[in-house]
Amino acid sequence: MYHSARLFTRLYTFSNKTKDLDTAIQLFKRLQKNYKTHSLADDALYRIGEIYYKYKKDPAQAYLELIKLDRQFPSGDMRAKAKKMKDTLSILLRKKNNKQKKLADQKKTGLIKVRKLRHWSTSNYTRVVIDLDGPIKYDFHVLKADKNHKKPQRLYLDLKHTVITSQAKKEIIIKDGLLQRARAGQYNKNTVRVVLDMDRIGEWTPFHLYEPFRIVVDVKKITKKSDKNKRTYIKPKSPVDFKRNANSDQKQNISLRQLFGLKVERIVIDPGHGGKDPGCSIKNGRFKEKDIVLNLAKALKKKIEKETKCKVFLTRNKDVYLSLEKRTAIANIKKADLFISLHVNAHTNKRVSGIETYFLDMAVDERSVWVAARENAISGKTLSGLRNIINDLVLNNKFYESSQLAHAVQEGMISQIKINHRNIKDLGVKQAPFYVLIGAQMPSILVEIGFLTNSTEMKRLVNKKYQARLIKGICKGIKEYVECNNQDFIGG
Numbered sequence: 001m002y003h004s005a006r007l008f009t010r011l012y013t014f015s016n017k018t019k020d021l022d023t024a025i026q027l028f029k030r031l032q033k034n035y036k037t038h039s040l041a042d043d044a045l046y047r048i049g050e051i052y053y054k055y056k057k058d059p060a061q062a063y064l065e066l067i068k069l070d071r072q073f074p075s076g077d078m079r080a081k082a083k084k085m086k087d088t089l090s091i092l093l094r095k096k097n098n099k100q101k102k103l104a105d106q107k108k109t110g111l112i113k114v115r116k117l118r119h120w121s122t123s124n125y126t127r128v129v130i131d132l133d134g135p136i137k138y139d140f141h142v143l144k145a146d147k148n149h150k151k152p153q154r155l156y157l158d159l160k161h162t163v164i165t166s167q168a169k170k171e172i173i174i175k176d177g178l179l180q181r182a183r184a185g186q187y188n189k190n191t192v193r194v195v196l197d198m199d200r201i202g203e204w205t206p207f208h209l210y211e212p213f214r215i216v217v218d219v220k221k222i223t224k225k226s227d228k229n230k231r232t233y234i235k236p237k238s239p240v241d242f243k244r245n246a247n248s249d250q251k252q253n254i255s256l257r258q259l260f261g262l263k264v265e266r267i268v269i270d271p272g273h274g275g276k277d278p279g280c281s282i283k284n285g286r287f288k289e290k291d292i293v294l295n296l297a298k299a300l301k302k303k304i305e306k307e308t309k310c311k312v313f314l315t316r317n318k319d320v321y322l323s324l325e326k327r328t329a330i331a332n333i334k335k336a337d338l339f340i341s342l343h344v345n346a347h348t349n350k351r352v353s354g355i356e357t358y359f360l361d362m363a364v365d366e367r368s369v370w371v372a373a374r375e376n377a378i379s380g381k382t383l384s385g386l387r388n389i390i391n392d393l394v395l396n397n398k399f400y401e402s403s404q405l406a407h408a409v410q411e412g413m414i415s416q417i418k419i420n421h422r423n424i425k426d427l428g429v430k431q432a433p434f435y436v437l438i439g440a441q442m443p444s445i446l447v448e449i450g451f452l453t454n455s456t457e458m459k460r461l462v463n464k465k466y467q468a469r470l471i472k473g474i475c476k477g478i479k480e481y482v483e484c485n486n487q488d489f490i491g492g
């Protein structure tokens with residue numbers, strides 16, 4: 001019974017299904033209840049504590065189980081181990097308590113603070129970000145220009161149950177031909193109003209991101225060209241459908257591409273993480289995701305510029321921190337035709353390996369949720385709450401082209417790596433709600449080039465030759481996508 005419970009615990013690290021953990025707990029409990037005097041009875045209790053701590057992320061319950069162990073097996077051989085875990089847990093719980101106290105204080109004053117306004121802008125596109133202390137509800141309104149009072153068209157957001165800080169009061173003068181300025185003020189006792197004065201009528205999309213909570217407003221100039229390009233299409237059921245179309249029905253595929261008729265001239269590559277955010281890391285931080293992807297991005301830029309006519313920009317070319325919303329803003333400002341975010345994967349199971357490529361949508365499987373939560377630096381729970389905003393945004397987010405690009409790049413990488421490493425795992429193209437892809441106005445994908453937690457893949461990822469193969473593969477994928485989109489494209 002003990003061993004089968006251990007097996008179910010291990011199984012969880014492959015399946016990620018909580019029902020496997022629950023089965024393990026049930027088995028441990030049954031053992032401990034029915035065979036009280038067996039030498040494994042206290043081990044079973046210890047393991048229950050371990051499951052709550054390590055996998056269920058419930059330190060309070062874990063602590064409780066370990067107290068039971070103390071009481072029921074005062075002379076058991078698991079006491080030393082249990083004490084060690086209890087000490088770790090009590091530190092953790094104290095921290096958690098402090099955090100909750102802080103939240104309770106916030107609730108007492110009732111109002112959430114509006115911390116500051118940030119923005120990035122050009123004459124065609126502006127992104128304004130409102131930073132807050134916690135999640136809130138907000139309304140979005142448009143006011144027509146008032147010629148009598150010389151007032152321009154205005155967009156405003158009413159942030160419910162909020163109070164303004166002095167830093168947020170500062171007005172931002174933008175005057176980029178699209179927005180004149182952004183300003184925030186205390187509209188009434190518990191509402192802060194953020195107003196965007198517009199020079200010209202634009203398209204706007206407000207959405208919010210979590211942990212920390214912030215509201216993002218994208219304003220875009222409406223050009224005649226974008227009017228013409230406006231199209232409606234029925235969202236296919238799955239990316240597999242695209243792929244099937246691309247392979248089996250060449251005619252339909254070409255006509256779709258002609259319909260979209262987009263040129264690719266500028267590409268923004270985004271090396272994930274950076275600065276204070278290392279991404280995933282192992283060996284006491286000797287290998288960090290932020291460094292691997294930065295090196296790869298620099299080499300990829302060189303390769304693409306050598307082999308195509310495209311101009312490539314990096315969101316960062318050194319070890320600096322960039323917020324996720326700034327990365328997409330850079331792509332929008334650079335008027336990129338493609339956006340590619342590079343990342344390294346991680347898994348609690350060291351045996352998991354392979355390459356996968358994502359585009360923006362709600363995640364369809366549990367592991368994609370987990371990957372997105374990790375890359376967004378938020379919890380899986382918060383992520384599932386994103387469903388509403390994602391559904392709207394996906395429609396604006398070049399869903400079809402992104403899926404095509406994802407398939408081309410994934411196939412490019414796998415075909416190149418396969419030449420030297422036949423055992424490479426093709427984890428395929430997947431969908432998940434990545435913050436860094438939200439609001440991108442061009443086809444955009446996120447590539448997970450391999451698992452740092454897998455020792456074979458880790459060695460490969462820091463190997464120059466392997467990196468060159470990956471770059472060749474990504475470049476091949478981009479070229480394939482570009483060639484299909486640019487009729488006058490000359491490949492290298």
Ligand SMILES: [Zn+2]
Nearest residue numbers: 272279343344
């Ligand atoms: Zn990452």
